[in-house]
Amino acid sequence: MTVTFKDVKADLLDKIAQGIMAPGTLMPNEMDLAERYGCARATVNRAMRELADEGIVERKRKAGTRVRKAPIRQARFSIPIVREEIESKGSEYRYALIDRTLQDVPDWLRGRLALKPGQEVVRVVCMHWADGIPYQHEERWINPEIVPAVLEADFSANGPNEWLLAEVPFSNAEISFMAVEATQDLADHMGCFAGNALFRTERTTWLKETAITFVRLTYRRGHRMTTRY
Amino acid sequence: MTVTFKDVKADLLDKIAQGIMAPGTLMPNEMDLAERYGCARATVNRAMRELADEGIVERKRKAGTRVRKAPIRQARFSIPIVREEIESKGSEYRYALIDRTLQDVPDWLRGRLALKPGQEVVRVVCMHWADGIPYQHEERWINPEIVPAVLEADFSANGPNEWLLAEVPFSNAEISFMAVEATQDLADHMGCFAGNALFRTERTTWLKETAITFVRLTYRRGHRMTTRY
DNA sequence: AAGTGGTCTAGACCACGAC
DNA sequence: TCGTGGTCTAGACCACTTA
Structure with a gap:
């Protein structure tokens, strides 16, 4: 051998x-x-x-x-599609659109996406359930300049995540993990109390040099994101 | 060319x-x-x-x-040593040991580390500050069977993380990210209020098949963990 | 100046797995 | 069955970096 x-x-x-x-x-x-x-x-x-x-x-x-004296300890996370994440656990996936509006890009988002003032973005808010229990709250802004089809897209049946994956072939991104206290609105959707600690990820996605979307995913109370390395 | x-x-x-x-x-x-x-x-x-x-x-x-239809979106995190994380931001690093005890392994930890009942572990609690502001709270359990030197180690000047890195050459691990509500004790140390949402990582480290250490790192309020991919 | 890793080449054999 | 990727080889040239 x-x-x-x-x-x-x-x-x-x-x-x-x-x-x-x-x-x-x-x-x-x-x-x-x-x-x-x-x-x-x-x-x-x-x-x-x-x-x-x-x-x-x-x-x-x-x-x-x-x-290496101090090995670079690095973990690799696979970022799953929420539907697959839920179904892989053997749970039933359910989705609902909460809100979908075309609006001027808010100031705080303008910097993040490098957009011009007054430019319009599509804002989508939706919920994902596992076995009927709130699993994840999604709040997303999409730049219609890059993905004009988003203006026609109807997110009442399927979430914008899967839709975007099919529409935009490949991209790079920046992702952040953090803890937040639930607002009353979030608490209502997630079935918890205002002030409860929730795990959140925020992701900005780019195609080449132009921003496509910024998304804020807030998970139900007690959620853990785990990986091995 | x-x-x-x-x-x-x-x-x-x-x-x-x-x-x-x-x-x-x-x-x-x-x-x-x-x-x-x-x-x-x-x-x-x-x-x-x-x-x-x-x-x-x-x-x-x-x-x-x-x-790939749905590209495996995976992020790579480098897990920094707290001291380097703080100093790389140009802040002054400070450390203090809060508690160090030899105790029977608690039941909830026994399963995680695959230890026998009644086995003893070293528990270390300490704090890390950046520019005098609470940055990270560390609670760690170490298996002295693998690292007997831990029984002699004095963590009053340096944190157990750096010590372990020098002692244990290479290992694999499982890491989890989550959000927790600050207990009163945590809040006292972190300079926030009980109930505040804090970002936490938990890591179990193994050498081959035997557990070395379990550590719980809780970050100050508002902390974000960020990476690009 | 010289040693080390970084990479390319052309050819070869093989294992997997779709057909 | 047999096309495709997985890998090894032996040799070569080059770029970087430190001594």
Whole structure:
């Protein structure tokens, strides 16, 4: 059996985890490792590159590869579509549109989306339920310049999230997580009390350099967002 | 100039973003693309593999590569050390130990850490300030079986986080984000009112299959955790 | 100046899985 | 069955960065 990059990676990881290669240690260069493992340099390169991508080691030309003293601990979150999130738990998904208006972009949002004063945006407010229990409150603003079809879109049956995913192929985004105290209005929708702590995510989505949408997702009381890394 | 995998990747991304390759589209196979771009198949492979890693496309042997209908939107968070987080904002970092005890593992934690009843754990409570303002409250339990040195460790000058990072080289973890209402005790420490909504992360860290530590980090009111993707 | 990683190439073999 | 991606190889050139 030939030595694969996964073999090399696993062995290096093991040596790091066992403390044989302590944080700060300078690792052998690719050529030496290739010889030691009996494989090509490209194989070692792939293994070490992945370790670097994962923040375990740090690579510099000429300086070599070192085990990171303080590994960059990074978590990867997949941002699910709420329908799938609910249905994957075996719950019944329900959706309702609360409000849909065309309005001048509010000042606080103008900066975020880099829009001109007086420009119009579509604001959509809706709710998502799991087994009839409030799950998530969604408040969204959409820039109709990029997605003109939003002016015709009817969000009474399906949420704007799924609609946008189908309409806009690919985008980059900025996302924030925070805790908020429920307003009376939010509390009414979420079936909790005003002032209760709720978990919220805010996301601004861009296509190239122009903002498409800003969304505020507020989850029911006690919601946790979890991941492994 | 030769064609690099970044060139290929950027061009493919562009075609996807422009809708030339719409979601669901079957992309040409690696050999054809290599010929079209005038490069080796390995170059195309690297470009497409990275697109797959980022959740933009989906690859299956024999079936080929498709643009994902619903791209896996995933965010990468780097989990910073509090001290660095604060100092990188140009603020002055301050730390204080609140409590340090050796106690029987509480029932609710036993399951999380997979410990035996009656086993002892070290509990550390401490605070982190930025410019003298409460920034983060830390409550941590450490398994002394894995890190016996914790029994001798004195956390009066430095937080257990940095200490653990130096002691335990590498680990995997599960992390959760949530919103909580401040208890009176928390409120006293954080300089807010009981009931205020606070952002909290909880993290369980493992070395191989054994739990090292469970930590509960509660941030000051209004804190946001932000990332781009 | 010189060593290290970054990448490309051309060819090869193989495993998966759709047909 | 057989096309597609997954990976390895051996060699090469280059860019960065530090000594």
